[in-house]
Amino acid sequence: MLMRKRTLISTAIAMIVAAGCGGGHDDNGAPAGTNAHAWMNTALPPDQRTALLLAAMTPAQKVAQLSGSAGVVPEIPSCYGGRHILGIPELQIPTLRVTNGPVGVGQNDCVPPDSVTNPTAALTSTASAKATALPSGMAVAASFDTAVAAQFGDVIGRESRNLALHVLEGPGMNLARNPTLGRNFEYFGEDPVLSGTMGIAEINAIQSHGVIAMAKHLVANEQETNRMTINENIDDKTLHELYLLPFEMAVKDGGVASVMCSYNSVNGFQMCENKHILTDVLRGQWGFTGYVQSDFFANHSTVNSMLAGLDNEMPGIEVGPLVKYWSADRINAALAASQIKQSDVDTALGRRYKQMFKLGIFDRPVAQTAIDQAADGAIARAIGEQSAVLLKNENNVLPLNAKAVHTVALIGQSAYANKAVSGCCGGSSDVIPLYTVTPLQGVQNALKQLGSSATASLTVVADDNSNLQDAVAAAKQADVVILLAGTIAEEGADRPSIELSNNQDAIVTAVAAANPHTVVVMKDNASVLMPWIDQVPAVLETWFPGQEDGNIVANLLFGIANPSGKLPVTFPKSAGDWPANTPAQFPGVNVNGVPTVTYSEGLQIGYRWYDARNVKPLFAFGHGLSYTTFKLSSLQVTPQASDGKKPITVQVDVENTGKVAGAEVPQVYLALPAGLGQPPKRLVGFQKVQLAPGEKKTVQITIDPTSSSHPFGTWDTATQQWTNATGQFQVLVGNGSDSLSLSSTLSVSN
Incomplete structure (x- = not known):
């Protein structure tokens, strides 16, 4: 059988060469007088090019291509990195360069060779090549606008090309199950449809630049605590309807080229060895044709992972107890013992090569070009302005009147008030920004733009609040106070709580008492407790704004931009007012010596839990104010009787009833028929609409029962498939x- 297969491949090569080359040929089957191999013929489809390449490779070359490398990038000698797969020049296989990127092009395989002494240092070096530090993924979700997600992906894809990078490890598509989770800021919030919809837009934009997008982390990587060893117990229905759903959407509608398997285990199987999810679900149920890469050091085996569906081990270096399981010795030993076959190796490589051919990675030089930092910085600023959420605006204290204000006091601890919250704050999210705009610079820029003679000052409060009285004194002397506060988070650790760190609550209370014209600007990982909410007239949530922090905040506060974001996460009133609030749910308990978390809340996370438990939050999912007002009216659902197969049109009129231009987001929720064990409602659609003062537009939102988001669907565990519910649904439309x-x-009905 093996000989017959080789004969067929050889015959195919000969036929392709003969058909595509009218004249003499060199020994590689390429046209005479060229240096190209047959698989470098761009007229051939990716599948054929892949087959040709694999047929030409030696077993040793194939094994070397299975995992990452470290060192100087041959094509770019000025770059040392630990995030690439070394190319094979004689086969015209380029060095495949990988970058992190949930919030911009992060650690990206390029530090000065003389700045590091080992591959591990290269993975975390602050000398990594610079890029635009964009607002966080949570901010992008808060825009509730696929155009913003596409802009986000466009910058990331373009800058990846600028820096000669090929694979972007993002978007992050895990859910904000618990507000204390350290990487919530990298993801798209608590709702699977919002996450999937924004992820699709970002993926399409990234891959339009010939860069491989990588949906991560499959699956249930919802916490950092014990992430390397944690086992997540999740019932099959909950897994499909919530945590797998954004990934399913990314595969089916985003055409994502790659998926990353996560550190954790799910239902007893480590994710890079979870054959049910990587093969049965990802490839079997969803039809995924891309490749699976391990999170860095997430692979724990040689044979089991390859047979489960892993295709690429990263980073492919050994650090202490972190082993390279796909080393040449281990792979060859497994082949010799018939634990894996050469065809398994070919399958793993073929999946990746196909995507590389498809996106043109073989067909362009590995060469860097300059980033247009001004243009991309302007896009970053626009994204931040579209993503901020105006939580409270009592008596329309915002926007601030630049002509009426004479003195502005900026107050806050250093992390929020003295620098841009950019490249926050560790691991995946480390972007070395091209430049930054501090809060004070931003306010000064806005005042100048508006022709104001007002002056702005900054008082940095010590992390122990030891100079709080200085802040109080500054507040008393100012016409208005901009108080900057928040929560910093990073990969590798969950937050101890969602309270403001370093007793920032005391700063808000003291400053608000000293000056009633105190506006609070939050820079957050996700949701936060606000025990002082009744003491201040206005609160603006800006998430992690990125390198344009100062300009984004100032433009919003002074009305140069109008807030239009909506909350992608629920803000609780009190500690513990959220699902997954017991030790068994988070951070987990030991079960037979294994740290174990049980998702016993099932389908009730985020707003679904608040609805089901009748718990009133501080600010609800989807909430967000504006400097203008809107009216939604004339709801029409067509048709109102459906066979569950054809699209449903939800039409609503949206009118700007205020005096300034702004944007509103009509949101469509479905309440499924009773008796299905579903939460009270689920988000199924949304659309941001820009309106001039007095303008009215008719918005149409389509609910397609056959779409990858399964708006009418429930997961049937017995049959392992989605089933559309029948009966009476309620269609609910509003702005939160x-x-x-x-x-x-x-x-x-059926």
């Missing part, structure tokens, strides 16, 4: 999950 002023009914 707790502000659904319009409703209609929908009858669905």
